[in-house]
Amino acid sequence: MNRKQAEIRAGRLRREIERHNRLYYIENQPEISDYEYDQLLEELMEIEKAFPDLVTPDSPSQRVGGAPLQGFQTVRHSIPMLSLGNTYSQEELREFAARTERFLKGEPSQFVAELKIDGVAISLRYENGILVQGATRGDGTTGDDVTANLRTIRSIPLRIPEIRRAIEARGEVYMTRSGFERVNRERLAEEEEPFANPRNAAAGSLKLLDSKLTVRRPLEVFIYDLADKESGLTLHHQKLGRLSELGFRVNPYHRLCRGIDEVIGYCDEWADKRGTLDYDTDGVVIKVDAVSQQERLGFTAKSPRWAISYKFPAIQATTVLQEIRLQVGRTGAITPVAVLKPVTLSGSTVSRATLHNEDEIRRKDIRVGDTVLIEKGGEIIPKVVKVVTGRRTGKESPFRMPSACPVCGGKIERPEDEAAWRCVNPFCPAQLQRTLEHFVSRGAMDIEGMGEALIGQLVAKKMIRDYADIFSLTKEQLVSLERMGEKSSENILNSIERSKNRPLSRVIFALGIRHVGSKTAETLAETFHSLDDLSQASLEELEGIEEVGPVVAASIRGFFDSAKNREVMRRLKDAGVRTQEKRPASRRELPLSGKRFVFTGALSLPRAEAEEKVKALGAATSSSVSKNTDYVVYGESPGSKYQKAQELGVKCLDEKEFMDLLRDL
Ligand code: IVH
DSSP, rough: OOOOHHHHHHHHHHHHHHHHIIIIIIIOOOOOOHHHHHHHHHHHHHHHSGGGGGTTOOOOOGGGOOSOOSOOOOOOOOOOOOOEEESHHHHHHHHHHHHHHHHHHTTTOOOOEEEOOOOOOEEEETTTEEEEEEOOOOSSEEEEEEEHHHTTTTTSOSSSSSSSSSSEEEEEEEOOOOOOHHHHHHHHTTOOOSSSSHHHHHHHHTTTOHHHTTTTOEEEEEEEEEEEEOOOOOOBHHHHHHHHHHHHHHHHHTTEESSHHHHHHHHHHHHGGGGGSSOOOOEEEEEEHHHHHHHOOOOOOOSBTEEEEOOOOEEEEEEEEEEEEEOTTTTOEEEEEEEEEEEEEEEEEEEEEEOOOOHHHTTTOOTTTTTEEEEEESSSOEEEEEEEGOOOHHHHHHHOOOBBTTTTTBEEEEOOOOOEEOOOOOOOOHHHHHHHHHHSSSSTTTTTTHHHHHHHHHHHTTTEEEESGGGOOOHHHHHTTTTTHHHHHHHHHHHHHHHHTTTTTHHHHHTTTTTHHHHHHHHHHHHHHHHHHHHHOHHHHHHHTTOOOOOHHHHHHHHHHOHHHHHHHHHHHHHOOOOOOOOOOOOOTTTTTTTTEEESSSSSSHHHHHHHHHTTTEEEOOOOOOOOOOEEEEBBBBBHHHHHHHHOOOEEEEEEHHHHHHOOO
16 A cells, blocks of 8 residues: 555545444444444554554544653633532522523523533634644633543544634533443452542543553543534524534433423432433533523623522432441451441432441441431442431440451451551452452453352352462362353353463453552563563562552562462463463664654655664654654655754654665664
8 A cells, every 4th residue: 555545545444433433422323343443443553553644633543542641731721611600409590590580681591401410621622623632621721731631532523524713612521330330340459549439530530641541441521512603603502402413422411491490390300310320410500591691691700690500419318227247358458338228319229338447437436226327429339428316226336346357257457557457368268259359350361251159159169269270170060059050161161261361461460469450460561471580570670660669569579479379370370371471572682772763754665664674673663753753764855743853953864874874783
């Protein structure tokens, strides 16, 4: 494929991919399978790899995340991002309507009622139809430039070909509840602090400096405003319609209301129904529909007079706390959980609440038998807000932390700087259960069909004592278990077999070494290429790796210092689990190691070939020039990259000089 052909094909692929993005993420009507979609994207990335100068900022390939940033640039919003006044009752809503009418000298208004999405406010700037900047609200006047992170959100269009003039779209980035649960499950598996609620998770994800991590976060967007002076639209609800036509994702539940009674009806309706959505909404935003009226109403110092937010009452209920149960985690951490008399809370039955830790129970003076007020915020598991002390009968019993592990009866300890007690018995069945659950989980060995219940049986029957035992399970053993037939046993054995081929990084992650999450596991696999080498690495070697601090290094060393663990590693290896990976030719010794090349202009050999040449010699290539670039190789009619290289004083080579350089190495 020559350059011209590549350019044409890339353009087609981009339009096609973005069309499928829109069908999938915005219209919910996909036309092709995920596999077919991936194929299109892969083809595009191949072309862009061969012809890096064909990469455009609106290419769907840019959604996969780029190089990590040092920090975010600050951007000034062209129009300030204001906040809204809050109301908590119907009376206040009526006052808002009356105030509006007075201000408009008796002229009646229509309102648009929208769900107030509980996420992070963002602003998207498009120039020439291309997304050029995305920012957080910040203090309302200036925010952070989080463009790279926002590009990873597939429901944000990278192009809106219909409008060339500069416009800004505003909306809310949020994380779905199901996505939030998944993220937190993964974080727990990696021993990372879980997010408190989907809003924090969304905010945290947008603030990641490495957009390659943001891609993995299930973020979505709803756009609710279009700043475009020339749109000619006179009503807010028309703007929402226009935004949809342009390809933005607009929440479908907005409603045009003729008067405040209809608004109140909407608020009541959604106060009940909000639990049915897969995202959090904490209220309703009410906006005056007519743009001309909005202009007359104007703003107070902080917020528009033409809009207000109505906050839903918190979802709370009272019930009896029947028991405080203790759960033992993979690393032995013991967490108390409240077992509640089942109660209905926003449509679902609740029978458990988190109590966090011993101190929390003491602070709130929570006793078994108490009537408690529980609340469902953004969190999936509700929390105990307080004890309804007026309901105490005197029969309640204060909670006392047991002196032994509730599962194995072994010793428990509370490290000085931690809030949690831990069971220190490494053979505690609860720890084994959680360790195994982690080992087989999706991000680790991904052994399909091996769930909590099955592991529970295997542990109880002592068929598994450590994870290496998984690989010697037999069909007879599996069939002998409850709810296991011939077919399901075979399926499980097949998944176990398949798991032996997981990449080394997954195997390292699966081991459940404390503080070694999937990212660190990847780095370790890339550095050591085998479990043997990793297990022999000294503390100094480990600490020498970026990302690995003294705590993580000590944890890794401690893990492999255990004779028991070393024996398990040997058995994993004997069972045929992948414990080493091919080592790519060491880059350090190659003549161009550490050098960075950028090619620009037409060379007599294909760009891809030139790149391959330098890569084979250990160099890296890049599509843009920076002060880190070592050489810019320019062909005929070089463009801005050549100019930039000149400005930065980067060494520039024409084709002949380039060939000479290669020859002289
Ligand atoms: S309109 C002038 N509409 O709520 C402000 N805001 O305090 C116009 N929010 O951080 C905001 N859903 O990001 C508007 N449908 C919606 C919204 C919404 C959520 C957020 C917004 C802002 C806060 C307003």
